[in-house]
Amino acid sequence: MQMITTRAPVLLAALTILLTACDSGGGGSSTSSTASTAPTTAKAPPPYSGALVKEAWSGLPAYRSRVEMKQIERYGDHSVLRFYVTNLEQTPRSITFALGMVPSGNHDFKLIDPVGHKAYFPHYDGAGDTVGSRTWPTSHVSGVRYETLLHFPPIPQNVRTLTVLTPSTAGEFTSVPVVDGTGSGGPVAPRASSEPAPGSTVSWPMRGTTGKPADAVVDMYGLTESEVKSRSTTGNEEKIGLRADVLFDFDKATLTPGAKQILDDVAGETRAKADPAKPPIVITGHTDGKGSHDYNQRLSEQRAQSVLKELQARLGTDYQYRAEGKAATRPVAKEGGTDDEKARARNRRVEVAYQIKQRTTQTTETTTRAPQEGTTGGGVPAPFHPADGGTIATRTIEGTLFGAKVKRRLDVKPFYRDGAYLVVVFEITNLGPDDLVRPVTGYTGKNGGAFGSFGVVDPVSKTTYKSVRLGPDDGTVTRRYADQDTSVLNVKPGTTNRGFFYVPAPTAKTVTLDAGEFGQIPNLPVP
Missing domain, CATH: 2.60.40 (Immunoglobulin-like)
Structure with missing residues (x-):
């Protein structure tokens, strides 16, 4: 991916709008696809010791x-x-x-x-x-x-x-x-x-x-999401977002019978990872934007208190707890768009946040996280990769993008681990006949980053592993990700552009690559 950079927020905002339009189909994108998957026995190149x-x-x-x-x-x-x-x-x-x-x-x-x-x-x-x-x-x-x-x-x-x-x-x-x-x-x-x-x-x-x-x-934030919960993890803090719709009935603050198993799992994770010496465990209720602020504030506080009581009953007095409500003041999805109901469902949540126990490893002489779902702890740095190895899967799509006739091929390369993360690597080739249209991609999306329409999915748990974010999502700075950021493609027919992005390392042995317009590519090996 060729990347162009500037500090001007207006240009960056313009590029973001255009890229988002590409991804949503707002520019008149229509595609059809063909698929082929190469044998998944291709291996990443061996460790490298040269320049x-x-x-x-x-x-x-x-x-x-x-x-x-x-x-x-x-x-x-x-x-x-x-x-x-x-x-x-x-x-x-x-x-x-x-x-x-x-x-x-x-x-x-x-x-x-x-x-x-x-x-x-x-x-x-x-x-x-x-x-x-x-x-x-x-x-x-x-x-x-x-x-x-x-x-x-x-x-x-x-x-x-x-x-x-x-x-x-x-x-x-x-x-x-x-x-x-x-x-x-x-x-x-x-x-x-x-x-x-x-x-x-x-x-x-x-x-x-x-x-x-x-x-x-800034911290690197490992982001995962399923139908039941989302997760944001840094080297020091873990935040688990529980969907309110699976914990409570509509407009209620009493936990449903099905919520008990979910909170059993959360309590087990918290016991293994939360540091009692760095209190408290913070439980925060959130609502969607419907209704008055006073009503939403009261409901969010009541739901947070309900979750606090259940966790306290499971974890005991070794930990300190605090419950709070934020009503609809901190949404994680924008409401009022074409996917309004899905956005509101994501915003209705209860978050459990705590500081992670730290341990010092003998091999890297650095402080790393305690083991957690979806990662291998701190892991070890990847050796340098001068080449990406053979193609393990291919998808081809063609259609019209902003009036240009385009045909593109995605070639997936072997994934590899770098520390606590999985690096997803691929090439995209413009097969013509026209140039791609700047800012080209159509690969941005809800997951965030240059390839935000892409993600890695655990086929068993249905958990999506999203692009690793660099820094907090607090609305004060432009969000950055561990990828090629705001880079654009070489637009000429016959050119191949390499892409990559980091996700939290799944525990699964094989995963599905959700490649946006290129479709779902299953059975890709995780090293």
């Missing part, structure tokens, strides 16, 4: 490039990502790793810790510029290897590797080493002249900074 290098489409317009990650260096009040970019085209090209139709020179890379469940965003100064190399508007000369630097918040001493998410079809670079920096942390290669020699390694000048950059470090 961390991938070739990719980068910039806007897209050009072929080679991206090489060197390392992440710790300094006193910041860290430095050191990497190299080589233009593989025949002529000089300007590069931007930023979202936006106008290049800004900003670099929208992200660092994630898949074991510690943290995400790190680049340092931006007071002028809204990323701190590091100044690459724009100067062109990359063909065949020259350009050393590039980007500043991030400080990385903890116990973190040995991080995954770098790049705004290009190179996607994710796993197990990039984190080392203690030496010297000034500036460029090592000589500064680029106006015409550096092909095959040489040179560096960009460093940008000046305005003001002190602010650190941006």
